[in-house]
Amino acid sequence: MNNFTKTSIAEEARVELHDRLALTGAEISVNALPAGASVPFVHAHKQNEEIYGILGGEGVAVIDGERVSLKAGDWLKIAPAAKRQFFASDRAELRYLCIQVKENSLEGFTMTDAVVY
Amino acid sequence: MNNFTKTSIAEEARVELHDRLALTGAEISVNALPAGASVPFVHAHKQNEEIYGILGGEGVAVIDGERVSLKAGDWLKIAPAAKRQFFASDRAELRYLCIQVKENSLEGFTMTDAVVY
Numbered sequence: 001m002n003n004f005t006k007t008s009i010a011e012e013a014r015v016e017l018h019d020r021l022a023l024t025g026a027e028i029s030v031n032a033l034p035a036g037a038s039v040p041f042v043h044a045h046k047q048n049e050e051i052y053g054i055l056g057g058e059g060v061a062v063i064d065g066e067r068v069s070l071k072a073g074d075w076l077k078i079a080p081a082a083k084r085q086f087f088a089s090d091r092a093e094l095r096y097l098c099i100q101v102k103e104n105s106l107e108g109f110t111m112t113d114a115v116v117y
Numbered sequence: 118m119n120n121f122t123k124t125s126i127a128e129e130a131r132v133e134l135h136d137r138l139a140l141t142g143a144e145i146s147v148n149a150l151p152a153g154a155s156v157p158f159v160h161a162h163k164q165n166e167e168i169y170g171i172l173g174g175e176g177v178a179v180i181d182g183e184r185v186s187l188k189a190g191d192w193l194k195i196a197p198a199a200k201r202q203f204f205a206s207d208r209a210e211l212r213y214l215c216i217q218v219k220e221n222s223l224e225g226f227t228m229t230d231a232v233v234y
Binding site for chain 1: 119120121122123124125126127133134135137138139140141142143144145147158159160161162163164165166168170172180181185188190191192193194195196198199200214216217218219220221222223224225226227230231232233234
C-alpha cells in the first residue's frame with residue numbers, strides 16, 4: 001500500500017509518528033506531560049521550525065526567556081534557533097502535538113498545490 | 118517578535134494556520150465537519166504529502182477508492198497523488214487536523230536536528 005499509511009494511538013506519554021507512518025516531510029509527536037512535570041531540558045533546532053498545538057490541559061512554554069501561557073486551542077510556531085522548554089501546570093496534564101518541519105521548505109499549498117476532481 | 122508566533126483558536130468550522138502563524142514549512146488546518154457532511158470534492162496534491170490526525174468524532178476517508186474508517190486517535194499519511202475525500206459519520210461531527218508538507222523535504226529531525234542545552 002503506497003498511497004497511504006495509518007496508525008491509531010492510545011493513551012501514551014509520547015508517540016512519534018515519523019517511522020510509524022513513513023512520513024517524509026515532517027516528524028510529529030503526540031505528547032502528554034503529567035501535571036507538575038516539564039520536558040527535562042532546553043532545546044533549539046538546526047534547520048527545523050516547530051509547531052506546537054495544545055490539545056488539552058494547561059502549562060507554560062519558556063521561549064528565549066519569555067513565559068508564554070498555554071491552554072487547549074493554542075498554537076505556537078517557534079523558529080529553529082529559539083531556545084524552548086515546556087512545563088505542565090501543577091493542576092493538569094498538558095497534552096500537545098509537536099510538528100517538526102524544515103524551515104522554508106513549503107512551496108505551494110492548498111489551492112496552489114491541490115488538484116481538484 | 119521573530120522567535121515565535123502564537124494564536125488561539127475557538128470552535129470554528131475551519132482554521133488555517135499558515136498565515137496566522139507565519140508558517141514556512143507547513144500549512145495546518147483545524148477542521149470540524151458536521152455529522153452527515155463531507156468535504157464536497159475529491160482532491161489530490163502536486164507536491165505535498167498530507168497528514169491527517171483525528172481529534173474527535175468518527176467518519177470515513179475514501180483514498181483511491183478504498184474506504185478507511187476514522188475515529189479519535191487515528192493518524193493517516195496520504196501521498197500527494199492519491200485521490201482523497203473525507204466524510205463525517207451520520208452520528209457525530211468529525212474533528213481533524215490536516216497538515217500539508219512538501220514530500221521528501223525533511224532532513225534531520227529530533228536528535229539529529231536538535232541542539233540541547
